[in-house]
Amino acid sequence: MKHTVLPGFRLTMGFTLFYLCLIVLLPLLTLPARSATMTWEAFWQTITDPRVVASYRLSIGASLAAASINAVFGLIVAWVLVRYTFPGRRIVDSLVDLPFALPTAVAGITLTAIYAPNGWMGRLLEPYGLKVAFTRLGITIALVFIGLPFVVRTLQPVIEDLDPEVEEAATSLGATRLGVLTRIIVPYLFPAWLTGFALSFARAVGEYGSVVFISGNMPMQTEIAPLLIITKLEQYDYPGATAIALVMLLLSFTLLLAINLLQGWTTRRLMN
Amino acid sequence: MAGYVHASTGQRGRRSGRLTEPLIVRVLLIAIALGFLFLFLVLPLATVFTEAFASGTAAYLDAIREPDALAALRLTLLAAAIAVPANLVFGVCAGWAIARFQFRGKQLLTTLIDLPFAVSPVISGMVFVLLFGRQGVLGPWVADHDIKIVFAVPGIVLATIFVSFPFVAREIIPVMEAAGSQEEEAARVLGAGGLQTFFRVTLPNIKWGLLYGVILCNARAMGEFGAVSVVSGKIRGVTNTLPLHVEILYNEYAFQAAFAVSSLLAFLAIVTLIVKTVVERRMGAAVEAVPEAAAAPQLS
Numbered sequence: 001m002k003h004t005v006l007p008g009f010r011l012t013m014g015f016t017l018f019y020l021c022l023i024v025l026l027p028l029l030t031l032p033a034r035s036a037t038m039t040w041e042a043f044w045q046t047i048t049d050p051r052v053v054a055s056y057r058l059s060i061g062a063s064l065a066a067a068s069i070n071a072v073f074g075l076i077v078a079w080v081l082v083r084y085t086f087p088g089r090r091i092v093d094s095l096v097d098l099p100f101a102l103p104t105a106v107a108g109i110t111l112t113a114i115y116a117p118n119g120w121m122g123r124l125l126e127p128y129g130l131k132v133a134f135t136r137l138g139i140t141i142a143l144v145f146i147g148l149p150f151v152v153r154t155l156q157p158v159i160e161d162l163d164p165e166v167e168e169a170a171t172s173l174g175a176t177r178l179g180v181l182t183r184i185i186v187p188y189l190f191p192a193w194l195t196g197f198a199l200s201f202a203r204a205v206g207e208y209g210s211v212v213f214i215s216g217n218m219p220m221q222t223e224i225a226p227l228l229i230i231t232k233l234e235q236y237d238y239p240g241a242t243a244i245a246l247v248m249l250l251l252s253f254t255l256l257l258a259i260n261l262l263q264g265w266t267t268r269r270l271m272n
Numbered sequence: 273m274a275g276y277v278h279a280s281t282g283q284r285g286r287r288s289g290r291l292t293e294p295l296i297v298r299v300l301l302i303a304i305a306l307g308f309l310f311l312f313l314v315l316p317l318a319t320v321f322t323e324a325f326a327s328g329t330a331a332y333l334d335a336i337r338e339p340d341a342l343a344a345l346r347l348t349l350l351a352a353a354i355a356v357p358a359n360l361v362f363g364v365c366a367g368w369a370i371a372r373f374q375f376r377g378k379q380l381l382t383t384l385i386d387l388p389f390a391v392s393p394v395i396s397g398m399v400f401v402l403l404f405g406r407q408g409v410l411g412p413w414v415a416d417h418d419i420k421i422v423f424a425v426p427g428i429v430l431a432t433i434f435v436s437f438p439f440v441a442r443e444i445i446p447v448m449e450a451a452g453s454q455e456e457e458a459a460r461v462l463g464a465g466g467l468q469t470f471f472r473v474t475l476p477n478i479k480w481g482l483l484y485g486v487i488l489c490n491a492r493a494m495g496e497f498g499a500v501s502v503v504s505g506k507i508r509g510v511t512n513t514l515p516l517h518v519e520i521l522y523n524e525y526a527f528q529a530a531f532a533v534s535s536l537l538a539f540l541a542i543v544t545l546i547v548k549t550v551v552e553r554r555m556g557a558a559v560e561a562v563p564e565a566a567a568a569p570q571l572s
Binding site for chain 1 (some may be wrong): 292293294298301302304305306308309311312313314315316317319320323361362365366368369370372373375381383384385386387388390391392393394395398399400401402403405407408409430433434437453456457460461466469470488491494495496497498501502514515516518519522527530531534537538540541542544545546548549
């Protein structure tokens with residue numbers, strides 16, 4: 001540690017570590033500790049149970065679909081908010097954070113009301129044979145809602161940082177607007193775009209509140225992994241719940257690591 | 273996870289025709305963006321309020337004045353009143369330790385602080401059941417001392433603290449790093465005490481970042497559903513928070529009442545967004561007002 005005139009390192013660091021261990025690390029460590037008491041066979045049997053595998057597949061598949069939708073529309077929204085002016089832009093900009101601020105249970109029952117067969121959107125879609133509520137499509141829509149701000153908010157500062165002089169230079173050298181877009185803008189935005197996608201995906205995989213109402217919760221069909229954990233807990237099947245949760249926790253940590261690497265990449269890109 | 277994303281404060285210049293897309297493309301893109309946001313943000317928000325008042329104002333008032341709803345409101349406020357200050361103190365300590373000193377493992381520490389963002393809410397609640405539940409690691413000890421944590425108020429408070437843990441620290445660390453430590457070092461050299469330096473120099477510099485973190489932390493603390501649902505046991509009037517009360521009403525097909533209670537939470541969300549927008553502007557203005565301080569290279 002370098003010498004500094006500022007005081008309080010021991011005190012603040014001590015409290016930070018103590019609080020972190022007490023609130024986060026100690027509780028989280030009970031999960032692997034608890035599953036260590038299971039035999040490997042029992043653990044494997046739990047996580048390869050067809051119902052469990054189906055829930056993982058659904059959670060990951062729907063989250064990938066939702067993150068992809070957010071990647072496409074989030075890019076458009078971020079671009080429009082930074083580059084174009086139109087009436088109400090600032091209000092729209094503030095509204096993008098709504099999914100962070102609105103409790104997930106409220107989002108869940110509201111989306112269900114909108115997409116139920118007698119809801120505003122459900123009524124419009126039903127004649128086309130499109131059922132949303134209580135299907136996988138409904139789950140995806142709920143996940144799009146809660147992941148929406150991530151892509152927009154990671155891209156916005158990067159688009160703002162995009163130096164117009166680079167575009168000017170390319171244009172004056174004869175590049176078309178499309179050429180500038182594909183050769184300069186897209187490669188420049190790519191790391192941040194991928195980060196936004198990963199954040200949106202990571203959030204969606206663990207999501208519970210906004211999904212349970214719209215999903216219908218049919219085992220093998222529309223049962224997400226977090227819901228299966230709750231079901232096992234309610235049946236006092238703690239080992240079963242622990243095993244499913246541990247797999248999800250490993251997935252989350254892998255994603256967190258990937259996101260950190262991606263953010264490092266984005267920062268290095270911006271520095272150069 | 274909201275903390276991953278930071279306030280954007282940039283300037284937007286006008287550009288000439290060749291440097292932007294053709295008018296038709298611009299209009300089309302704006303239409304797509306607004307259509308998408310209308311479908312996913314405006315429509316749900318509007319639905320909460322129209323459904324809440326679907327059976328008239330009297331029914332709305334009955335639903336939010338009902339004793340169970342009021343008990344849920346009290347518990348939600350209590351949980352936030354404990355979780356937000358606790359995480360605020362932690363955030364300030366972590367900010368001071370991380371942004372003012374060099375030490376090994378700093379990157380690891382910041383990653384660990386972010387952990388609660390990465391964990392599914394259901395798992396966040398479940399770990400406290402595994403720790404303090406009847407079959408839990410500390411379950412027998414807790415039972416011997418006649419303390420109830422799981423399926424009681426302490427469990428709800430703990431789960432709330434866990435899920436809202438990183439918000440303040442996440443916002444304060446970059447703000448303190450950007451402000452630099454020269455002013456504090458100057459205060460110390462001129463004879464100010466540690467606390468005096470913090471309250472007179474540091475706090476005025478970080479107050480908007482602090483407020484920003486507190487707002488996000490509070491929104492999450494009051495709105496948390498998954499984690500709290502696992503530890504609560506959902507005893508009406510005793511261990512029900514507002515989001516859990518919404519679920520119970522909804523599952524009992526009391527839709528109008530569920531949306532009436534939801535409207536309180538949606539109102540909280542709108543207030544959060546407004547305060548957040550105002551604070552972001554202030555932070556942007558503060559950065560522009562002292563460009564030299566923000567851009568000055570670090571002495572260390």
